[in-house]
Amino acid sequence: xxxxxxxLMESAELPPGEVTFAEPWEARAFGLAVTLASNxxxxxxxxxxxxxxxxxxxxxxxxxGQRPATYYECWLVALEKTVSAKGxxxxxxxxxxxxxxxxxxxARTKAISAGPVKIA
Amino acid sequence: xxxxxxxxxHNAPESGPALRVKALESVLxxxxxxxxxxxxxLIDTYEHKVGPRIGARVVARAWVDPAYxxxxxxxxxxxxxELGIAAGPQGENLMVIENTPRVHNMVVCTLCSCYPWPVxxxxxxxxxxxxxxSRAVSDPRGVLRDxxxxxxxxxxxxxxxxxxxxxxxxxxxxxxxxxxxSEEELAALVTRDSMIGTGIVKYPAGAAAPSGE
Numbered sequence: 001x002x003x004x005x006x007x008l009m010e011s012a013e014l015p016p017g018e019v020t021f022a023e024p025w026e027a028r029a030f031g032l033a034v035t036l037a038s039n040x041x042x043x044x045x046x047x048x049x050x051x052x053x054x055x056x057x058x059x060x061x062x063x064x065g066q067r068p069a070t071y072y073e074c075w076l077v078a079l080e081k082t083v084s085a086k087g088x089x090x091x092x093x094x095x096x097x098x099x100x101x102x103x104x105x106x107a108r109t110k111a112i113s114a115g116p117v118k119i120a
Numbered sequence: 121x122x123x124x125x126x127x128x129x130h131n132a133p134e135s136g137p138a139l140r141v142k143a144l145e146s147v148l149x150x151x152x153x154x155x156x157x158x159x160x161x162l163i164d165t166y167e168h169k170v171g172p173r174i175g176a177r178v179v180a181r182a183w184v185d186p187a188y189x190x191x192x193x194x195x196x197x198x199x200x201x202e203l204g205i206a207a208g209p210q211g212e213n214l215m216v217i218e219n220t221p222r223v224h225n226m227v228v229c230t231l232c233s234c235y236p237w238p239v240x241x242x243x244x245x246x247x248x249x250x251x252x253x254s255r256a257v258s259d260p261r262g263v264l265r266d267x268x269x270x271x272x273x274x275x276x277x278x279x280x281x282x283x284x285x286x287x288x289x290x291x292x293x294x295x296x297x298x299x300x301x302s303e304e305e306l307a308a309l310v311t312r313d314s315m316i317g318t319g320i321v322k323y324p325a326g327a328a329a330p331s332g333e
Binding site for chain 2 (some may be wrong): 020021023024025027028029030031032034035036037038039041044045048051052055056058059062068071072073076079080083088089093094095097098100101102
């Protein structure tokens with residue numbers, strides 16, 4: 001069933017616990033949730049309850065032998081659901097923006113950061 | 121002038137969650153709801169500035185100053201503020217629990233990943249993992265053995281479940297033989313895991329500590 005902690009720590013591709021974010025997008029997703037909550041766009045508890053629900057889904061998937069969503073994948077889904085519930089933005093708007101970004105890969109430049117892509 | 125034209129490592133189209141987050145951020149920035157510079161600064165803070173060295177300072181102060189320790193245990197937010205530590209998100213309801221020769225405390229968040237960010241930074245990968253979240257409660261002694269800690273049977277283990285209402289930090293025991301160390305030297309001994317309760321503080325530092333830094 002679930003791996004032991006020791007196995008988990010040994011199998012992790014990263015040194016256990018010493019890396020805050022495995023990929024840059026995780027940091028952006030983290031920062032977005034904290035910024036929005038700090039600025040009063042939603043209550044942290046509201047987001048946290050959705051995060052708990054997504055983690056429960058991932059735990060169930062792992063228990064059923066499927067690939068569970070990673071922690072920050074759960075985080076991102078919870079964040080999307082929270083901003084949608086608050087009417088800040090919605091799935092359709094995020095979908096169409098994602099299509100635009102995917103269809104317009106960043107120009108050849110070293111100036112690309114992990115930040116937002118400006119849409120001309 | 122350097123020529124960047126032949127660098128295209130950033131050119132690959134993105135997909136999956138990376139694309140999704142970029143789209144979400146782009147929409148929120150365009151709406152004026154999120155300031156990209158503010159976001160950059162917040163991420164930098166959590167990646168590089170906030171971390172367990174802050175908690176270690178708190179522990180060292182409590183070890184050398186019994187009156188401070190009493191204040192810390194009675195009212196951790198006020199006592200950490202004395203050291204100039206801002207409460208910040210996930211620090212509002214901090215509670216410090218003290219290890220003694222008879223009681224060893226360890227902290228978990230069984231449902232998600234609540235953690236005292238202002239004193240410990242962001243949680244390690246294993247803290248968020250399903251095995252830790254479930255086994256910390258069902259088999260705490262087994263989990264501690266995974267961390268290389270054998271807690272004697274006569275020592276009671278107390279497991280504390282963090283929530284948004286209450287976030288816990290463990291005050292580990294001061295190791296023997298450290299009477300002549302300065303507060304700063306003491307702080308250097310304190311590991312992150314010892315403040316979660318999955319480690320203890322050792323002297324000399326690092327003596328067989330499994331995953332402390």
